[in-house]
Amino acid sequence: MTEYVEVQTAAGRVRGRWRPTTGGRGAPRSAAFLGIPFAEPPIGGLRFQAPVPKAPWEGVRDALEFGATAQRGDPGVTLIPEPRVEGDSTLNVNVFTPDPTASGLPVLVWIHGGGYFAGSPASPWYDGRNFNRDGVVTVSISYRLGFDGFGWIEDAPSNRGVRDWLLALEWVQQNIAAFGGDPGRVTIAGQSAGGGAVLTLLGMEQAQRLFHGVYAISGALGDVSASRAEKLGRALAASAGVAATVVGLSTVSEDRLLALQKKATELGPSSMTTMIEEGLPLGPVVDGDLIVRPTRESLRAGVGADKPLVLGATDDEFTMAFAGKAAKALRWVPQSVLLNRFGVPKSIRAEYLAANADVVRLGKARLAGRVLTDRMFRTTVPGIAADRGDATTWLYRFSWPSGRFGFAEHCLDVPFFFDCLDGTAMEDLAGPNPPQELADDVHGSAVAFITTGDPGWGRHDRDAGVVRVYGRPTRDVADAYASVRALL
Template identity: 80%
Template sequence: MTDFVEVDTAAGRVRGRWRPTTGTGRMPRSAAFLGIPFAEAPVGPLRFQAPVPKAPWEGVRDALEFAATAQRGDPGVTLIPEPSVPGESTLNVNVFTPDPDAAGLPVLVWIHGGGYFAGSPASAWYDGRNFNRDGVVTVSISYRLGFDGFGWIEDAPSNRGIRDWLLALEWVQQNIAAFGGDPSRVTIAGQSAGGGAVLTLLGMEKAQHLFHGVYAISGALADVSAERAEKFGRGLAAAGGVAPTVAGFSSLDEERVIALQKKATELGPSSLGSIVEEGLPLGPSVDGDLLVRPTRESLRAGVGADKPLVMGATDDEFTMAFSGVAKKLRWVPKAFLLNRLGMPKGAMRPYLAANQDALERGTAGIAGRLLTDRMFRTAVLNIAEDRGDAPTWLYRFSWPSGTFGFAEHCLDVPFFFDCLDGPAMVPLAGPNPPQALADQVHAAATSFIETGDPGWPVHEGDRGVVRVWDTPVSDVVDGYASVRALREPVS
């Protein structure tokens, strides 16, 4: 049997490579097609424009290595290993299939995170081989990041990063059948900013025909107001000494824009509260075109109500933000710090009573829990409430990392992909993460992608059932009770 496999896409023929899957499942092998361009390189006159579909090519195009990424330079040590790949053609898809000759297989499309300014699909953790093992075709997509992807420019299309998502999803609709997938059975999923991306798409009228289910892991919505986006864009132009136009920004090279962006978005301990209140300054903006209103308003209006949604967060997403200063924080009054992080008036006492486990880890532990709850876990309940009777399943990832001692940001991703044998696992999860838990998390995700049901009760009402991923796994009524004081402060 040859190591290589070829498939015809709408733009031309591509060559991928067979590899084995791991574990036990229906499919013993997986074919990887890496770096297939869905758009022309966003450089030169295309840099600040909507993506242009890739022109057809002749012959067979090798799809054997990851293509260029929008993330530039060495990202340093990150929780998820997401390397940068140099090059201009940054708008690509990676397709993993158990059998290109199959028909009607369900499809998972993954959107990576990174705060809308970083991240890369070229990660070993996003390899779809074990979703392939279980009969799911998997696609990971790239998109423009930071100012190039989301910055306001006076005469440029808005939300260029979103337009990249949409064109990639159009590519899936047009081409996935050639890889054995069913374009009418597409689930979009992502983590952190990627989780926010799929929630953004769920609330976007213009995206509804492109997917059929949503799995949002630690979703971080941006919903930058039009006014804030414009203010940021004008400020960046002024800092660069150019007009806030395509011509002005085009006179600045990529490195200069990234440097200006980095300086304008620098975060310090004193700015955490403002980020919680206002959100990220770069990301999907309410432009009146793609996002006609904030996402939560769209969900309340019933947009995406026909799409099943699984959504959740880890118990201590950002507690690690305080780990390095834990000893110093012992001398800071808890009330002072928690109020700086936006503790609602009257909520202090009931919140502390409901979060004794975090309180026992000291000031850093409870501060991290509050930051987590305000940025992620209250949003889970809010969005479930916004969707009303639409089919929604909630989970918590609670298994404590063997490295951190709590369930931190990104910890659930390798369980979702069933890749605990992947690189850089010990720094995130410790030396012996439980494979049995990965089996269960991954099986639930596979079930949802195949059937629209992850296998635990749908969340109903304000105190519905929540799946708690821990050892052992459990289903808990009112599983997000510990955040209730932040939503219902007692005076």
């Protein structure tokens, strides 16, 4: 068996490498094509502009190593191993295929998370080899992060990171058949900010032709208001001592802009309510142009109603934020003060606490984590299902408690989705010996959805609908988001 394999793309020929799959079933090998540029490097005159498609090249381009990443330095927040790769050509796709000579295979396009300011498509947890094993061509994409991707600049295109997603999806439409995939069977998926990204795309009229199904894991919507984006952009430019224009901000080095961005967007404990109420400070902006209205308004208006959607969250996404010293400090905080800080109205507190009595019994830190999780993630799940009305939607919960933390924290479900429990840094998040049977459940449902458009349990039907609850054992439960109803 030869080690290398070549494919002809629209811009030129690329050379990838064969590797084995794991699990002992399906396709025994996977071909990885890493760091294929879909756009010109966003530097110099292109730094704050819409992405420009990559110009054709001569000869064969090696696609054997990950391309440069938009992530710089160590953001200190990622729970997933997401390495940075130095370089200028940061707009790349990574393609994993079981057979480039095949035709009509379903396609998964993965958009990484990281709060819209961090994250990397070069994570070993995003390797598509075991989706390949099960007959799914897999693509992970990169995009500009932070202010470069989403910051307001007076005379620059808005939502540059969103425009990167769109061009990457255009690349998939033009090229994925050469890797064995079907451009008419594309499912977009992502986690955290990546989950928010695919929901944003679901609500965008001009993105509809680029995909055919959506799988949103712990989706964190941006939907930053235009006025808030402008206020931050002007403040950051002022702190740099330049005009809030392309010419002005182009004189600010990447390192300095990152430092100013961090300072301008830092949220301390006293800002928790602001983050809950207003969302992340950088992310997709409701600019009236590319994103014409908030995502949930678009879904209520019927945008994306023809696309099947799976969405869900872990049970305790952000509970780890209240571990250690924070947990000790919270012991002395009155419950009413805690609930007030997280914006839970007095009129619903009794109902909410009764619905979450199991968590209340575990102490203030666990209650704080659950409230934060509910306000930022879990209420979005039944909320978006209701927004979509009769559109085909499935809900899930990931409830298996990590062997490391004792609850189902943020990012825990990602290695189960990719079926990569043998991956690096797994014990730090999941503890020793995470259950392969659960990975079979989560990954198997994802493969079924990508392949057939049905993940294998009952679709959402308002409160009567079942929810797939991933745990040991996995089960289907009616009205499994009842504990957040008071917050809706």
